[in-house]
Amino acid sequence: MEGKWMSSQSQSTNFHLLAKIKEFTRSIVTDLSNGQSPVILIHRFRNHCTSPNSNCFCGFNLPCGKDVLTLCRESHVHRIDVMLRVLLIVQKLLQENRHCSKRDIYYMHPSVFSDQSVVDHAINDICVLMQCSRHNLNVVSAGKGLVMGWIRFFEGKRLFDCISSPNKVHPIPVHVEEVKDIISVAHYILVVEKESVFERLANDQFCSANHCIVITGRGYPDIPTRRFLRLLVEDLHLPAYCLVDCDPYGFDILTTYRFGSMQMAYDTKHLRVPEIQWLGAYPSDAERYFIPKQCLLSLTAEDKRKLEAMLLRCYLQRDVPQWRLELKMMLEKGVKFEIEALSVHALSFLSMSYLPSKIQGKMII
Numbered sequence: 001m002e003g004k005w006m007s008s009q010s011q012s013t014n015f016h017l018l019a020k021i022k023e024f025t026r027s028i029v030t031d032l033s034n035g036q037s038p039v040i041l042i043h044r045f046r047n048h049c050t051s052p053n054s055n056c057f058c059g060f061n062l063p064c065g066k067d068v069l070t071l072c073r074e075s076h077v078h079r080i081d082v083m084l085r086v087l088l089i090v091q092k093l094l095q096e097n098r099h100c101s102k103r104d105i106y107y108m109h110p111s112v113f114s115d116q117s118v119v120d121h122a123i124n125d126i127c128v129l130m131q132c133s134r135h136n137l138n139v140v141s142a143g144k145g146l147v148m149g150w151i152r153f154f155e156g157k158r159l160f161d162c163i164s165s166p167n168k169v170h171p172i173p174v175h176v177e178e179v180k181d182i183i184s185v186a187h188y189i190l191v192v193e194k195e196s197v198f199e200r201l202a203n204d205q206f207c208s209a210n211h212c213i214v215i216t217g218r219g220y221p222d223i224p225t226r227r228f229l230r231l232l233v234e235d236l237h238l239p240a241y242c243l244v245d246c247d248p249y250g251f252d253i254l255t256t257y258r259f260g261s262m263q264m265a266y267d268t269k270h271l272r273v274p275e276i277q278w279l280g281a282y283p284s285d286a287e288r289y290f291i292p293k294q295c296l297l298s299l300t301a302e303d304k305r306k307l308e309a310m311l312l313r314c315y316l317q318r319d320v321p322q323w324r325l326e327l328k329m330m331l332e333k334g335v336k337f338e339i340e341a342l343s344v345h346a347l348s349f350l351s352m353s354y355l356p357s358k359i360q361g362k363m364i365i
């Protein structure tokens with residue numbers, strides 16, 4: 001756990017949250033002292049459904065049902081117990097202006113929590129109940145995102161001077177709400193799925209040559225990476241392009257950036273980046289960039305199942321029908337490939353040919 005400097009905005013958010021927590025626990029105590037079971041309503045959210053042609057409201061930040069928790073059901077008793085224990089920890093964090101991770105919380109009552117996912121679920125329940133984001137609870141990730149390029153900013157009082165050497169790697173700040181004074185002369189933001197590709201670009205001095213900002217979430221992006229990207233897109237009004245492997249996991253990561261994840265659907269409006277476009281790699285790139293057959297891998301049975309399920313997501317048909325067509329092609333061709341397969345031509349093919357041809361030729365969907 002760590003204490004930290006705090007802006008007046010964070011102080012006021014803390015104050016309101018502490019008041020809400022107090023009100024919530026007081027109502028539970030009142031019910032119990034009257035011999036009644038408390039009734040706790042927790043709205044359910046989803047960022048997509050599986051009816052591609054329906055007139056649904058997924059992604060519009062509206063709840064799609066609710067759970068009604070009472071002490072009359074055994075499974076609810078445990079869920080309420082865990083939630084109240086986590087809430088007590090959160091209350092202490094807010095009172096003392098300290099931060100900790102979900103993992104730290106798990107280790108405070110491992111025998112009760114039994115599994116990390118139980119804690120994660122409770123944190124989501126609390127965010128929905130208190131109508132706030134996870135970072136408002138002072139629960140933060142260790143941070144795994146990286147950034148480099150033509151940008152300079154402060155996180156609180158700490159300066160991130162990436163511009164002075166644009167190919168040097170910096171960690172993405174964890175306390176995104178404290179990021180300010182962003183200055184950039186970049187032309188666009190490139191988001192890459194993998195650290196290996198990010199390092200390839202750093203090695204090739206890609207940012208110096210192309211006046212851009214490059215970000216990676218190192219796989220599925222964590223919350224700070226998504227919030228930071230969103231902040232940059234909103235603040236700098238720059239186009240954002242996403243480069244992922246041409247496989248079901250790469251595509252799922254792409255959709256996480258653009259549409260958010262199901263787990264955090266209650267906070268989609270703060271986490272998703274609707275402006276992000278898909279730069280590659282597409283199934284159709286295999287022919288366009290002459291990737292030899294031996295670099296293509298057959299889809300596994302699990303890949304096919306994942307693709308079939310993804311094709312049903314309502315937001316694809318509604319918002320990005322071209323993405324859906326490429327996804328369909330992946331399933332029809334039955335093959336996938338990694339971004340590194342482009343190196344079959346030359347190690348610098350990605351930074352010297354592929355990316356410039358895509359960006360200048362506007363081959364982005």
Ligand SMILES: [Zn+2]
Pocket residue numbers: 048049050051056057058314315
């Ligand atoms: Zn839907």
